[in-house]
Amino acid sequence: MIHTEELTKNFDGVLAVDQLSLDVKEGEVFGFLGPNGAGKTTTVRMLTSLIGPSSGTASVAGFVLGNQDKEIRKTVGVLTETPGMYDNLSAEYNLRIFAELYEVRDAAGQVDKYLKLLGLYDRRMDPAGTFSKGMKQKLAIARALLHEPRILFLDEPTAGLDPEASHLVREFIADLKKEGRTIFLCTHNLDEADRLCDRVGVFKTRLLVVDTPARLRTSVFGRKVVFHLREASAGLVKVVQKLPFVSEVKAVENKLLINLDDPETRNPDVVRALVGAGADIQFVGELRHSLEEVYLQLVKNN
Amino acid sequence: MNKIKTIIRKEWAEVFRNRMVIFTVAFLPLLMTAIPLGILYSTRGTASASGLNTQLPAEMTKSMCPGGLTGSDCFQVFMVSEFMMLFMLIPVAIPVTIAAYSIVGEKTTRSLEPLLATPITTFELLAGKCLAAVIPAALATYAGFAIFAGGAAMIVHNRLLISALLDARWLIAIFIVGPLLALMAVSFALMVSSRVNDPRVAEQISMVIIVPVLAGFFGQVAGVFVLDRQIIAIVAVVMLLLDVLMVYLATRIFNREQILTRWK
Numbered sequence: 001m002i003h004t005e006e007l008t009k010n011f012d013g014v015l016a017v018d019q020l021s022l023d024v025k026e027g028e029v030f031g032f033l034g035p036n037g038a039g040k041t042t043t044v045r046m047l048t049s050l051i052g053p054s055s056g057t058a059s060v061a062g063f064v065l066g067n068q069d070k071e072i073r074k075t076v077g078v079l080t081e082t083p084g085m086y087d088n089l090s091a092e093y094n095l096r097i098f099a100e101l102y103e104v105r106d107a108a109g110q111v112d113k114y115l116k117l118l119g120l121y122d123r124r125m126d127p128a129g130t131f132s133k134g135m136k137q138k139l140a141i142a143r144a145l146l147h148e149p150r151i152l153f154l155d156e157p158t159a160g161l162d163p164e165a166s167h168l169v170r171e172f173i174a175d176l177k178k179e180g181r182t183i184f185l186c187t188h189n190l191d192e193a194d195r196l197c198d199r200v201g202v203f204k205t206r207l208l209v210v211d212t213p214a215r216l217r218t219s220v221f222g223r224k225v226v227f228h229l230r231e232a233s234a235g236l237v238k239v240v241q242k243l244p245f246v247s248e249v250k251a252v253e254n255k256l257l258i259n260l261d262d263p264e265t266r267n268p269d270v271v272r273a274l275v276g277a278g279a280d281i282q283f284v285g286e287l288r289h290s291l292e293e294v295y296l297q298l299v300k301n302n
Numbered sequence: 303m304n305k306i307k308t309i310i311r312k313e314w315a316e317v318f319r320n321r322m323v324i325f326t327v328a329f330l331p332l333l334m335t336a337i338p339l340g341i342l343y344s345t346r347g348t349a350s351a352s353g354l355n356t357q358l359p360a361e362m363t364k365s366m367c368p369g370g371l372t373g374s375d376c377f378q379v380f381m382v383s384e385f386m387m388l389f390m391l392i393p394v395a396i397p398v399t400i401a402a403y404s405i406v407g408e409k410t411t412r413s414l415e416p417l418l419a420t421p422i423t424t425f426e427l428l429a430g431k432c433l434a435a436v437i438p439a440a441l442a443t444y445a446g447f448a449i450f451a452g453g454a455a456m457i458v459h460n461r462l463l464i465s466a467l468l469d470a471r472w473l474i475a476i477f478i479v480g481p482l483l484a485l486m487a488v489s490f491a492l493m494v495s496s497r498v499n500d501p502r503v504a505e506q507i508s509m510v511i512i513v514p515v516l517a518g519f520f521g522q523v524a525g526v527f528v529l530d531r532q533i534i535a536i537v538a539v540v541m542l543l544l545d546v547l548m549v550y551l552a553t554r555i556f557n558r559e560q561i562l563t564r565w566k
Binding site: 011045048050051052070073074076078080082083084085086087088089093097098100101102103140143 | 308414415416417418419420422423562563
């Protein structure tokens with residue numbers, strides 16, 4: 001759905017995006033993670049044909065960037081970093097303008113539909129300037145969806161929102177995912193990316209890595225299983241260390257942290273060895289690194 | 303065309319909520335109409351000017367004192383003509399005020415990026431914004447002139463004098479030069495807006511465009527030239543050419559990428 005090859009953007013000698021090569025599949029939620037100033041917004045602006053690349057090529061929904069920009073803009077929906085509403089105009093009129101610019105057939109119907117879906121219908125005649133930040137963000141999401149785009153670019157959709165508003169926006173994005181829309185989600189909210197994204201790309205001027213959140217965790221930290229014991233003695237550590245498939249064992253308080261490549265297959269062997277050595281196992285679980293830890297590790301390494 | 307209409311409606315809906323804009327659009331034509339009407343009213347039957355029709359230079363007599371008018375009538379035509387030039391401030395000042403708020407306002411509200419993300423072309427966007435500023439200016443100018451014409455007919459009962467006051471040169475100035483001036487002012491405001499961030503600064507700088515109009519006024523008052531039909535026609539042609547150049551330059555400067563990356 002989105003394909004880029006060595007897409008590069010230079011601003012008067014300052015490299016903002018360096019040779020980005022990427023494929024985003026149809027119906028996928030792709031998380032584009034990176035620190036502030038990493039070039040995420042510049043990438044979105046290029047892919048939505050707002051600015052041109054310095055070099056490289058890209059296609060969005062089969063339309064070639066640079067040659068079919070108008071078609072790209074018709075096909076995609078964009079939630080910009082700041083909502084950018086006309087504060088003096090009503091919420092309804094704000095949407096009406098964009099419905100007309102996107103040549104939406106049933107403009108009034110679409111405006112009503114999204115005002116209702118996002119819980120803004122009762123305030124539709126109020127000036128957008130009187131809305132809270134969360135409401136403005138919801139209005140901006142409605143604006144991006146009026147023409148039913150196949151691809152959505154969401155630039156920091158929950159930035160600056162309170163937990164309740166963030167939750168609502170995330171739920172709405174999850175609903176959009178269920179509808180099969182392709183979503184390109186720029187964020188540095190890693191919890192959000194973890195919950196919503198099928199794959200994530202870590203980006204800092206250039207693409208550092210692309211994978212599913214689960215595989216990223218494994219590739220960066222490996223898989224670790226935590227065995228909670230009544231008592232984690234040095235003898236038990238030695239027993240586990242002798243197992244040929246265990247690469248590392250660490251005792252922390254009454255827990256054993258064991259690195260395993262294939263816990264589903266190897267856990268029963270570890271359990272047997274520990275029980276055989278007299279250990280009282282309370283419970284067993286996988287140590288799950290947060291995407292934040294993965295991200296910080298990746299950014300630190302690069 | 304529909305997108306241009308959408309932009310125009312949007313601009314008007316937004317801009318006419320601004321008190322400064324409403325004040326300029328409403329007050330300026332009234333003021334500029336009141337001045338020549340006041341002069342016309344206060345100079346009725348000026349006895350001291352009775353010999354003016356024979357004393358004025360030939361070129362002034364030709365344009366301001368056609369046969370059949372008394373010296374007193376000629377004095378009224380002369381005085382009103384001096385101030386009619388100020389009337390041309392309307393199509394300059396109004397669009398500059400509107401454009402300064404409508405274009406720079408997009409910067410301050412950060413609303414330009416979502417707008418540019420739609421399938422609107424640069425031409426449609428600029429045409430919408432230009433027309434949103436030019437149309438009220440032209441209508442205000444026409445309305446002001448209509449009020450002046452109506453007021454003059456009430457004050458003066460001499461048909462010959464009225465036709466001299468509403469001479470073809472003023473009709474050309476109001477109906478042709480006026481919109482051309484407005485377009486030039488908007489193009490200039492567009493260029494200024496792409497370089498500044500504050501609507502007030504944009505408005506102040508764009509107001510430089512009134513200098514040629516004031517030069518025309520003072521030039522005529524000082525007797526440097528007399529604005530006759532020929533000069534007005536030449537001015538109209540020059541304005542048309544200048545407009546083409548200004549619109550071209552404004553479009554060149556209004557580069558989507560530069561605006562998005564430079565407008566902070």
